[in-house]
Amino acid sequence: LIHRDCPDLLERIKGGVNKGIRQQRDAKQTELNEYKERNRELRSEVAELKAMLSKVQSQNATLIRKNMVLSGVSAKNSNVTQLLYSK
Template identity: 85%
Template sequence: MSNQKEKVTHKSIRLAIIRIEKGRPNVVSDKRKMSVAAVAEEAGVSRALIHRDCPDLLERIKGGANKGIRQQRDAKQTQLNDYKKRNRELRAEVADLKEMLAKVQSQNATLIRKNMALSVVHAKISNVTQLAYSK
């Protein structure tokens, strides 16, 4: 008789787990998370009985409880890795742009100096008339 009772209890716990996983429990609230206490209450047994007699179902309960958290954590980790990769790319781009800016500033300074030198030479040669344009 004891063996038959264990089978019935094991089955009731398993069915309680299934009902909670599917979101259609009979006793507990459907918003309640998967836990040993929720399964025990749904199955009408004690938490100690689940811990003592059903280690296989206990693992299923714990796995189901952490499944959503694991998925959420993995998604966040993937997102974080993507952001880190993008950050590295942007930092490299910023370094390249700073290098280009320094080069352009150097060329601009050189052209300004050449322009000033040509203006001085032009001022000495007075046979050319400059036209003033108004903007």
């Protein structure tokens, strides 16, 4: 009945409903884009931290090897005997 008698009123009603839905959709899309950007930044930060961790692990392994070599050399050339005490 309203479709036939008052098409302009029907359009105003439909337009108002669709406008609210459109605004909600646009707000959600904007929020989603913000989260995607933040996610991209965090993934980049994780990649950087993984690279730093890898570098530090490599340096740590090198220092451990050098320490073992130096400990072995000092043990061979030492006139000092280490005493072990047990309680």
